[in-house]
Amino acid sequence: MTTVIKNGYLFVGGQIMQADLLVKDGLIAAIGTSLTGDSVINAEDKLVSPGLVDVHVHYRDPGQTEKENVQTGSLAAAHGGFTTVCAMPNVVPVPNTPELMTKMVRNNDQNGLVHILQYGPITIDEDTDEIPDYAQLKKAGCVALSNDGKGVQNARTMYLAMQKAQENNLIIAEHAQDDALFNHGVINEGQKAKKLHLAPITELAETTQIARDLLLAQKTGVHYHVCHVSTATSVELIRIAKSRGINVTCEVAPHHLLLEEENITGDDAKFKMNPPLRTKRDQAALIAGLLDGTIDMIATDHAPHTAADKQGGFAKAAFGIVGSETVFSELYTKFVKTGIFTLSQLLTWLTIAPAESFGLKKAGKIAIGQPADIVIFNLGKKITINTADFKSKGRNTPVKGDTVYGQTVLTMVDGKVVFQIEENK
Structure with a gap:
């Protein structure tokens, strides 16, 4: 089973570049253009980060x-x-x-x-x-x-x-x-x-x-x-x-x-x-x-x-x-x-x-052979910090009510999606 994250802006090696990302067996298998996979995640106009x-x-x-x-x-x-x-x-x-x-x-x-x-x-x-x-x-x-x-x-x-x-x-x-x-x-x-x-x-x-x-x-x-x-x-x-x-x-x-x-x-x-x-x-x-x-x-x-x-x-x-x-x-x-x-x-x-x-060799970067630990952010999405949306049990924050940009759209760990925002939010 392969997944391709298409059309996103990738943070790779300290630089931001437009490219596709192929995930296979929980690892990053390829970085390039026009990649194909069994399933597709469209990251158009979005940031794809480690x-x-x-x-x-x-x-x-x-x-x-x-x-x-x-x-x-x-x-x-x-x-x-x-x-x-x-x-x-x-x-x-x-x-x-x-x-x-x-x-x-x-x-x-x-x-x-x-x-x-x-x-x-x-x-x-x-x-x-x-x-x-x-x-x-x-x-x-x-x-x-x-x-x-x-x-x-x-x-x-x-x-x-x-x-x-x-x-x-x-x-x-x-x-x-x-x-x-x-x-x-x-x-x-x-x-x-x-x-x-x-x-x-x-x-x-x-x-x-x-x-x-x-x-x-x-x-x-x-x-x-x-x-x-x-x-x-x-x-x-x-x-x-x-x-x-x-x-x-x-x-x-x-x-x-x-x-x-x-x-x-x-x-x-x-x-x-x-x-x-x-x-x-x-x-x-x-x-x-x-x-x-x-x-x-x-x-x-x-x-x-x-x-x-x-x-x-x-x-x-x-x-x-x-x-x-x-x-x-x-x-x-x-x-x-x-x-x-x-x-x-x-x-x-x-x-x-x-x-x-901290010597964490399998974290913090997008590279071929690395674990597919990926996050996609929508930098253009304006949201209001609402503690009712928190997944933590804690609600103790001084930034409640702030208007911010940069919504987390999807988080993937070892190639598995562990968080994804609902489309209507």
């Missing part, structure tokens, strides 16, 4: 499945055009052992609609100084290490973790947060915190840990990846580290590109996230960091919560927002249609860059 790659999602499975599970999270990913994601280990129980890791990997494979790769924890239960057996976790399917949601507080613990990660060729993906400086804050330290009388979060909670960890990474040689950078100082620290040959990559979350603290309309927890929305200066530095290559990729930090979790304003609500289903259309509309980014740049940050940085 499936997007997200190295930072939270699927809450097991233990918190009232918020999300592998099936709903992966369907949300497919709805947003993602075909490969990396799931964080802050679940219950944390996959500290090879047995628990094996169980999670099996659940990801059996119930996921997209490729779900699994993080293991840097430390046991993410809040101790005990380091799990990285070799056994990797053997069980662990793709990288993170305590996301919590920073590693003890410098010696992080140093030992980096040494062991380097020995096992595993990435350390750090949520940089010094708890003593974070000090139970709920919003960025700035004018909004003062106006709303809310506990502030100093940027030092992020930047001092990044500075520490970059020196440890330099000493150990480990691949150190910084999750969701959010400040101008963080960007500059990473820029300097890269210039000195330190093995560091980093990501920025879409909400830190789209929003800054002045967009917060009041004591509304839909704007509560960690790291928090920063200043306009920080936002500008993040955009500049992407454009000059300091920031390697965009990752959603998709963090679904129940409606109850997000009640009580900034002081009481949980941190986090969902992002899988809105990232491409939001960023395309705000940055590509306005000429700040090119379409090829945006696609690179969402496909090629994360795949290459």
